[in-house]
Amino acid sequence: MMELVLPGYPLGGVSWLLLCGALLIFALAFYAARQRHYPVAYWLSWLMLSMGIYTGAYAFELACATPREADAWISIEYIGASFIPAFAILMALSYRQHGRPSDGMVLALLAPSFITLAVALSNSYHHLNLRVDDVLRVGSLSISQLTLGPWYYLYMAYLNVAAIVTFSIYIHCWRMAHPQHRRQVLLIIAGLLAPWVPYLFFLFGATPYQLDLSPAGFMVSALLYFFGLFHHRVTTLAPIARDLVxxxxxxxxxxxxxxxxxxxxxxxxxxxxxxxxxxxxxxxxxxxxxxxxxxxxxxxxxxxxxxxxxxxxxxxxxxxxxxxxxxxxxxxxxxxxxxxxLIETLRQHAEYDSLTGLLNRRMILHHLDEAINLANRRKNPFSLLLFDLDYFKQINDNQGHQAGDQLLIKLSRLLQEHSREQDQVGRYGGDEFIVLLPGCLSDEARLIAERINQLCQQHLDISLSMGLATLRPGEESSALLQRADVGLYQAKLAGRAQVATAS
Missing domain, CATH: 3.30.450.20 (PAS domain)
Structure with a gap:
């Protein structure tokens, strides 16, 4: 039966160092427990808790004066040591699978740990695990002299098999990992080897005075995992992102x-x-x-x-x-x-005339509606020009449609080059064009129209018949456009090559 007794000697420097290490491990376990929604962190918290219990209890074992004291603290050590192999494997499986292992797997791995703990706590009745024969005092350290029982050898085999399995899982993860993540896996492997290698030295009697150095390895392991948590974020995003993305x-x-x-x-x-x-x-x-x-x-x-x-x-x-x-x-x-x-090409086809590059009929009428609504809302002046080329049919008949198309292209370029920045020009259909003149009253719009006609006569050797309409308060686009069309008709009746203002 486990009995808690205080060690007979004061704690030495090594014991205090191990106690500080145990506190560090407990702090990491607490931090990992707060990240328990990450499966790896969940099992890491239990692993660190087990390692901390073992390390802290071993610090007190090193100050024991009698076999009875040492036996009591060894029993406490097994509260942590019994579960270290299982939690190490569960953490490795969580890292590889990016999720929690199945309940059956958890129970199968924890069963040997609970059996080992039961054997250790009842060891004083049967000594199947070990027996403390004496305590050897070396400087400020108390070294327990042990006779090992059959269960200890079974536990030792289980622990080493678990370490090999865990190591194999991480090696597989390292091989499958992206090069940028391999150092994260190496960090975890180093955390595994830090206590395991010293324990192997202890098993083969290669440590001074049969001193168990694995608690010191647990401290190194804790520091490595601590570095991984805060710098490389081993337990959180990297494995999940690699798998999901x-x-x-x-x-x-x-x-x-x-x-x-x-x-x-x-x-x-x-x-x-x-x-x-x-x-x-x-x-x-x-x-x-x-x-x-x-x-x-x-x-x-x-x-x-x-x-x-x-x-x-x-x-x-x-x-x-x-x-x-x-x-x-x-x-x-x-x-x-x-x-x-492709979208831009489709938009060009939907909004612009394929021959001239000007706004097509649908878009110029859309902009006309918007311009009139804005002018009515702000009570700003607005005028509209509607015009076509004089004798354009004769040009097509005498020179061919290709010549007519080239003339329309040249006219479109001229309109774009000599329009104001706020003006909008569109092809209404055939050889008919519309120019939107925001901010223009009738007189200013007439000057613009006459200038366009003069430029066409000078550079293209053609004239235009132009209808001009200035927006009336509350007038809609259809009414304004109809008045401009009337003006265009009046300009043709008056002899073409001129601007007519609709009444």
């Missing part, structure tokens, strides 16, 4: 944590961003890649940006674990240059 998506992908620090990126992202390398891991995203800031702040998502003459769509997607707890974000950059070009 990198093995399924071919576009450029970056993974960031909730603080927008870079956790991972794939090969396409590495090729796209010259400044991105392994040193970028753990760095703030917008410090490493400031060109993404504008796209991330766009109200309309997904954001869009240009990189190296290519058009990209930037999509920010939350990453969650199996419990829907947010872990961070994946940033997916998809090259949409061809799609953007």
């Amino acid at each position: 990198f093995n399924q998506i071919s576009e450029a992908v970056l993974v960031v944590d909730n603080s927008l620090r870079i956790v991972d990126f794939n090969r396409t992202a590495d090729e796209l961003f010259e400044t991105l390398d392994t040193h970028s891991l753990g760095q703030p995203l917008l410090v490493e890649l400031p060109q993404l800031e504008a796209a991330l702040q766009q109200e309309k998502q997904p954001g869009q940006l240009w990189l190296a003459d290519r058009h990209y769509e930037l999509k920010l997607q939350p990453l969650c674990n199996h419990s829907e707890h947010p872990l961070g974000y994946s940033l997916l950059l998809r090259d949409i240059t061809r799609r953007h070009q």
